[in-house]
Amino acid sequence: MNHKSHFKNPDDLKIEIEKLVSFQENEDPLKPPLRAKDENPDNRGLPSKYRKVLTCSFVNRTTNTTSTKRIGAGKD
Amino acid sequence: MDKEITRPADKINTNLLTRDQFSKNGFPLKDFLEIKEISYGGFPEISGLNPRFKPGSKKLKVVLDIRVPEIEQDPTDLSLIVMKLIKLLPSLERHQCGEHLFEDLKSGKKGSYTEHSDKITNIAHMMEHVIIDLQSNITGMNSCSGITCGYKDPYFRFDLFVECKDKKVGMFSAFFAADVLKRLIANKNLSRRYYALIDLTKYLYGNNSLQRQTELDPLASQIGSEFGWKRSFVLSLLKKLKDFGFLNLKQALAT
Numbered sequence: 001m002n003h004k005s006h007f008k009n010p011d012d013l014k015i016e017i018e019k020l021v022s023f024q025e026n027e028d029p030l031k032p033p034l035r036a037k038d039e040n041p042d043n044r045g046l047p048s049k050y051r052k053v054l055t056c057s058f059v060n061r062t063t064n065t066t067s068t069k070r071i072g073a074g075k076d
Numbered sequence: 077m078d079k080e081i082t083r084p085a086d087k088i089n090t091n092l093l094t095r096d097q098f099s100k101n102g103f104p105l106k107d108f109l110e111i112k113e114i115s116y117g118g119f120p121e122i123s124g125l126n127p128r129f130k131p132g133s134k135k136l137k138v139v140l141d142i143r144v145p146e147i148e149q150d151p152t153d154l155s156l157i158v159m160k161l162i163k164l165l166p167s168l169e170r171h172q173c174g175e176h177l178f179e180d181l182k183s184g185k186k187g188s189y190t191e192h193s194d195k196i197t198n199i200a201h202m203m204e205h206v207i208i209d210l211q212s213n214i215t216g217m218n219s220c221s222g223i224t225c226g227y228k229d230p231y232f233r234f235d236l237f238v239e240c241k242d243k244k245v246g247m248f249s250a251f252f253a254a255d256v257l258k259r260l261i262a263n264k265n266l267s268r269r270y271y272a273l274i275d276l277t278k279y280l281y282g283n284n285s286l287q288r289q290t291e292l293d294p295l296a297s298q299i300g301s302e303f304g305w306k307r308s309f310v311l312s313l314l315k316k317l318k319d320f321g322f323l324n325l326k327q328a329l330a331t
Binding site for chain 2: 049050052055057059
């Protein structure tokens with residue numbers, strides 16, 4: 001029996017691959033699927049008694065702890 | 077006793093207030109916002125809820141009940157409250173907030189916080205921001221993070237967790253924030269006393285010997301001369317600091 005070879009001729013395979021990846025003129029390239037939204041870190045490990053968790057943080061640019069007096073405060 | 081109006085069980089489970097209860101002169105401020113409990117510790121069970129929490133950091137936990145009125149003409153203007161808070165604590169504008177709370181409210185955007193349920197959550201979140209800002213301002217913390225956790229039931233209850241370097245400053249910040257927000261929710265302005273309290277706490281924090289002072293007279297004299305404040309004004313501030321757990325004065329404080 002004349003079995004068709006399982007393996008294609010490397011040259012033919014190369015042509016097929018080029019066909020697969022090449023784009024027709026005026027054809028938009030394939031777009032990547034929409035990115036899945038990042039997991040909301042607020043809800044990661046959310047204790048069951050909470051309905052909602054909001055986060056915030058503050059980076060202090062001034063670390064001076066000396067007092068800043070407000071002129072006139074308490075003088076009246 | 078004030079009557080409480082409750083919604084059907086399938087709706088928001090919160091205590092609402094009638095218009096009469098919100099009468100300008102008769103409404104008890106403490107009922108707006110009440111600190112139920114304050115504790116201090118590591119709270120590892122919630123450490124993963126804010127990726128900015130520093131590993132192993134100590135935190136202040138504040139359990140809070142918020143009951144704002146739901147009436148036709150709702151007097152709690154959150155944008156106005158934000159503006160007044162920023163005037164008191166300008167660095168609030170530089171906070172990183174997952175909800176863009178200060179950006180949205182300051183710009184007067186409506187929508188996400190027009191519902192009653194979101195309003196109380198936003199007020200709780202504001203309180204967290206105020207605590208963070210006060211602590212950073214007073215102790216000079218390089219960074220401070222926190223979370224506001226709204227309960228499923230009761231709906232008006234919140235746990236605030238805020239990184240805390242100094243327990244006494246944390247307690248002061250929580251009580252101060254509650255006091256400020258109660259006034260602002262009641263559409264009252266902040267007197268110069270609030271500004272002075274921040275300055276005084278910052279001054280005392282930076283002067284350990286004064287902070288440990290338990291006798292009233294020498295402490296009041298030094299503060300009076302340092303700031304140029306009248307003795308009666310200094311005494312009223314010291315009484316607040318004692319009430320807020322920041323000072324431990326032996327001598328009775330009378331204002």
